[in-house]
Each structure stands twice: as structure tokens, then as C-alpha cells.
Amino acid sequence: MGLLNRMSTVVKAKMNTIMDRVEDPNETLDYSYQKQLDLLQNVKRGVAEVATSKKRLELQKAKLSQKMDQLDSQAREAIKSDREDLARQALERKGALSVQAESLDQQIADLDQEQAKLEATERRLSAKVESFRVKKETIKAQYSAAEAQVKVTESLTGISEEMADVGLAVQRSEDKIETMKARSEALDELVEKGTLEEFNGSDDIRRELAKIQAKSSVESDLARLKAEEGK
Amino acid sequence: MIIRIMGEGQFLVSSALLDDLNVIDNRIVDYVAKNDEASFKRELSSLILTIKGEGKPLDETEIVESDIIVPPGDLTFDEAKRVFSGCGLIED
Numbered sequence: 528m529g530l531l532n533r534m535s536t537v538v539k540a541k542m543n544t545i546m547d548r549v550e551d552p553n554e555t556l557d558y559s560y561q562k563q564l565d566l567l568q569n570v571k572r573g574v575a576e577v578a579t580s581k582k583r584l585e586l587q588k589a590k591l592s593q594k595m596d597q598l599d600s601q602a603r604e605a606i607k608s609d610r611e612d613l614a615r616q617a618l619e620r621k622g623a624l625s626v627q628a629e630s631l632d633q634q635i636a637d638l639d640q641e642q643a644k645l646e647a648t649e650r651r652l653s654a655k656v657e658s659f660r661v662k663k664e665t666i667k668a669q670y671s672a673a674e675a676q677v678k679v680t681e682s683l684t685g686i687s688e689e690m691a692d693v694g695l696a697v698q699r700s701e702d703k704i705e706t707m708k709a710r711s712e713a714l715d716e717l718v719e720k721g722t723l724e725e726f727n728g729s730d731d732i733r734r735e736l737a738k739i740q741a742k743s744s745v746e747s748d749l750a751r752l753k754a755e756e757g758k
Numbered sequence: 759m760i761i762r763i764m765g766e767g768q769f770l771v772s773s774a775l776l777d778d779l780n781v782i783d784n785r786i787v788d789y790v791a792k793n794d795e796a797s798f799k800r801e802l803s804s805l806i807l808t809i810k811g812e813g814k815p816l817d818e819t820e821i822v823e824s825d826i827i828v829p830p831g832d833l834t835f836d837e838a839k840r841v842f843s844g845c846g847l848i849e850d
Contacts, residue, residue, distance in 0.1 A: 644765060651767050654818035662821070685821035688762070692827075696765040699830070 552675040556663040559683055563656045566690055566697075570649045573697045577645060580704050581638040587711060588631045595621050595628070599748075606752050618748045622741030627714060634707055641700055652693050659686055760816060761809050762824035763831075769813030776848065779808065779826075783846035790842045795835045802838070806831050 598621040605614035659682065666678045759776065762768045771779075782805045789798040805828060816822070826848060829841050841847070 647767070648765065651818050655821055658819040658821060682821060685823050688823055688827075689821065692762060692764050696830070699765070699832070 552679040553667050555679055555683070556666065559686065560656070560660060560663055563652070563659060563686065563690065566693055567649070567652055567656055569697050570645060570652060570693060573700050574642060574645045574649060576704055577638055577642045577700060580707060581635060581642065584631055584635050584638065584707070584711060587714065588628060588635065591624055591628045591631065595624050598624070602748070603752055603756070606756050606758060609758075611749075614749065614752065615745060618745040619741060621748070622744045625744065626741060631714075634710075637703075638707070641703065645696065645700055648693055648696050652689065655686065655689055759826070760822060760824045761813065761826045761828060763806055763809060763828045765830045766806075766810075767818070768816040768820075768822070768824055769809055770816055771809060771813040775808070775812050779805065780846075780848045782808065783842075783848045786838075787842045787844070787846040790835075790838050798835065798838060798842075802829075802833060803831055 598617045602614040602617040602621070605611070605617060662682050666675050666682070670678060759771050759773050760768050761771050782801055786798060786801045786805065789801060809828065828847060829837070833841065
């Protein structure tokens with residue numbers, strides 16, 4: 528049984544309990560409609576949250592780029608004054624930052640996609656909620672309470688599947704943002720402290736790879752600067 | 759036949775496509791059982807692309823239940839272990 532099957536079973540079970548309790552099916556329709564509006568608000572909040580997180584990462588990326596430029600010109604200064612050791616140090620730090628900047632670019636692209644997906648979800652739910660509202664009023668106007676029962680059940684099953692899907696999409700998006708937030712806060716802290724050694728987390732192989740990558744970029748940057756400065 | 763791709767809406771798909779989808783579905787179950795995460799990811803995205811490519815998005819104002827529900831493309835491997843077991847999403 529799929530994720531959503533399970534979820535929509537739960538939603539349906541809840542709906543059934545409510546419908547059994549409520550004597551007037553019209554009340555059930557209104558109740559479901561209210562829930563749909565609440566969910567729509569949730570999706571809107573989700574979209575805003577993704578946008579905010581993206582903004583935050585973009586700012587962080589800008590800060591990193593600025594720092595990298597700074598390190599680059601420091602290295603140039605060091606070369607000018609024949610201090611290759613200092614230039615190397617600056618370029619090593621720059622290399623570590625550039626690995627981090629790449630990972631930020633990837634995260635920003637991921638959030639971009641997430642935002643587009645949630646916006647599409649919001650649009651779909653919004654269309655369905657409006658369509659449900661019209662249907663609800665038609666049912667109220669055309670059927671007696673007893674007759675309405677069947678129609679109510681019909682219209683509720685379809686919408687509860689949609690609601691389960693949207694609810695889960697919002698929840699998944701929130702989880703993703705939480706993970707990114709934690710990573711981005713850790714990065715902030717590292718940049719502030721200037722301790723760049725632990726940049727790539729606890730994974731030894733990844734850290735080693737990052738080191739190698741950083742090293743080769745140090746060498747090529749060093750060669751470039753030397754050539755430019757005629758050393 | 760109506761298929762929902764979670765987080766991406768519902769698609770109207772010809773029943774003739776069901777056999778093709780079932781083949782992919784069974785492959786996914788197989789890869790999940792073998793703990794082959796890379797192949798699982800590839801097949802899940804192929805399942806989703808096939809549905810989107812062959813199907814037609816359902817009118818957004820329509821409110822209907824789906825015949826099949828496909829999990830989202832970013833499903834984690836741990837979640838997959840719960841979803842793709844037995845005969846998968848589509849009954850054999």
C-alpha cells in the first residue's frame with residue numbers, strides 16, 4: 528500500500544466518522560470546505576517559506592563570493608611581495624570556500640524547483656477548492672438532506688485524496704527546508720569563525736576529495752597569478 | 759485511467775500503458791529488494807517521466823479519485839522500502 532493510499536485512508540476514515548456524527552450533510556460539506564481553505568493557506572505559507580530560504584541561501588552565496596574575491600586579492604598581494612606561503616594559505620581557504628559555493632548553488636537550484644512545484648500545487652488545489660465550493664452549493668440547493676448523503680460522499684472522496692497529497696507535499700517541503708536551514712546555519716558559523724577545515728562535514732572520503740579538489744585549484748590559481756605578475 | 763503522481767497532480771493515461779508501467783513497477787520492487795538505490799532512483803524517475811510523457815494532465819477543476827497513486831520523485835530509499843514491496847503500485 529502506497530504512502531498516499533495509507534494517508535488518504537486515514538483522511539477518509541476521519542471523514543466517515545464526521546459524517547456519521549453530523550446529521551446534516553450540508554454541515555459536512557461546509558466543514559470540508561473550511562478544511563480545504565485552511566490547507567490552501569498552509570500551501571501559501573509553504574511557498575513563502577521556500578522563497579525565504581532561497582533568499583537566505585542567495586545572500587550566503589553572495590557573502591561567500593565576496594570572501595573569495597577578497598582572498599584572491601590577498602593572494603595577489605602576497606605574490607607581489609614574494610610571500611608564496613601566504614598566497615598559498617589564502618588560496619587554500621579560497622578553494623575550500625569554492626567547494627562550499629558549488630554546494631550552495633545546487634541547494635539554490637533545488638529550492639527553485641521546490642518553489643515551482645509548490646506553486647503548481649497551490650494553483651491546482653485552488654482550482655479544486657473553487658470547484659468544490661460550486662458543487663457544494665449545488666448539492667445544498669438541489670437535494671434533500673437524505674438524498675445529499677450519497678452526493679456528499681462522492682464529492683468528499685476525490686477531494687480527500689487531493690488534500691492528503693497536498694498535505695504531504697507541504698510536510699515534505701518543510702522537512703527539506705529544516706535540513707537546509709541546519710546546514711546553512713552551520714556554514715554561517717564556520718565562515719564567521721574562519722575555521723574551514725571541517726567544511727564538508729563528517730564524511731572522511733568527501734573531505735579528502737574536497738581537499739584534493741581544493742589543492743589542484745590552489746596550484747592552478749598560483750600558476751595563473753605568477754604568470755600575471757611575471758614571477 | 760487516472761494516475762496521481764504525488765505532488766504533481768493527476769494524469770489521464772490510456773489503459774494500454776498499464777502493462778509498460780507494470781514492468782517498470784516490478785523492476786523498482788526488485789531493485790528495492792536488492793538494496794540497489796541508484797537503479798531504484800533511475801527507474802522511479804523513468805516511471806514518472808513515462809506517465810507525464812504519455813498521459814494528459816487532468817483538468818484542474820475536476821475532483822476525482824485516482825486509480826493508481828505514484829509516490830513523488832524525491833522519495834527516499836527508506837520510504838521506498840515501505841512503498842515498493844510485494845507487487846508494487848500496480849497489481850500484477
